[in-house]
Amino acid sequence: MKKEWIDIMKQTKRLKLSRWQTLDHFFIVLFILFIPGLTLFSLFEIYVTETYDGVRTANELISTTWPWIIPAIAFYFIQKRRLRFREVKVEYTDHEFQEAIERTAKEYEWQIEFNNDQIFRAYRPWNWTGSWGEMITIIKDKDRLLLNSICDPNKWSSVASFGWNRRNIDTFLKNLVDVKKGIPIQEKIEKPEKEWTFKKVIIRLFAYPFCLFLIGIGFYAIFNPVNWKTPLAGIGAMTIAAIYLYTDLKMIIKNKSTNAQHRL
Template sequence: MNNQIIKKCIEQNELQLSNWDKINHYWSVIFALTIPILFIINKTIDLINKTERPSQDGDIYVFAIPILLSFLLYLLQKKRLRFKIVETNLSIDEIYKIVDDTAKELGWIINKKSSTHLTANTNPKFTSGSWGEQITIIFTENKILVNSICDLNKKDSLVSMGRNKKNEQTFINNIVKANH
């Protein structure tokens, strides 16, 4: 994560993904759109070939329901990229002490640590209900931005069984405790 990406994350309050990571993150949206796309292709081919097939009563549902589902999935996945923000006057050393404690508590594997940001991931057991999470923390003046999403380097997952929320909330609660 370079300074330009970090700046964009801060400005948009949203985790910035590479093109491949976007495909991975929004895979469920793309998958939900396959039926309507195939439906449109089929109708277009019929139109080109001048093949008349009467529309069935349920045709609209085959088209509309997956479009609605994909729109809802898009909104859900988009929301997951938003950062949670916590204000603090702690020094970077104090923050990293809290990061280390939280990492130990939640089983984070820290991948990158710098004065501007931190990335970590988890490698949970098979029975945990999650393939793993990807944690991003960005440090700005008097603010910390926190995000946890399903790990984009592992199998696609729509649910983390509450682990993403737990990653964010535990870290934020630890920062808030240290502020007092």
């Protein structure tokens, strides 16, 4: 990592990524904009090249496309916010810092990329927890720490860590406090995560029907194409729905299995 990057991150309190990492981090925005992109191409054919062969008018194309812009904008700001560092004012020695790192890395199987007097960087690998893995960055700056955890931008694009980003940071800070207080390492009993909380139920009541709606629209677009762009739009809608349903159902099944093992 370039030294000037560290200085920039200290000043902006925002994680700096390479170009490819930035593309991966914001890929969900580009993915959602795929269908509006097809519409833009159709509008170009209507008003510029006059080669449009579809049946919808320009106003109809715009009216059925603008709802995709809203989630794209929402995800852009969500992903941008995730690049912010969490600032914690704390006094610590290098020994205390390294001991907290060792405890957390052992517990979460962090793979350390570099660890020097200015910055720490590690990756938590994928382990069937619903997340592809996370990238953890900690910047040391006098009497404060700047901490950030995002979905690993070096792997397949992901927008959900299923709580691991928060867990990475919270666990390290807890370990640092324990080290400063002289509290020895305690054996932790994994508590099964509740998958049917009120918040998750409400989200699924809206998300599942919407995903089924996208799948239905996708099938209709594939088998009743208006032009060559219609099947592509259908495939895009079905892919968005399938990714969410797959990851969410996988977490439900995994946690159900974990809960059953805890009851034995």
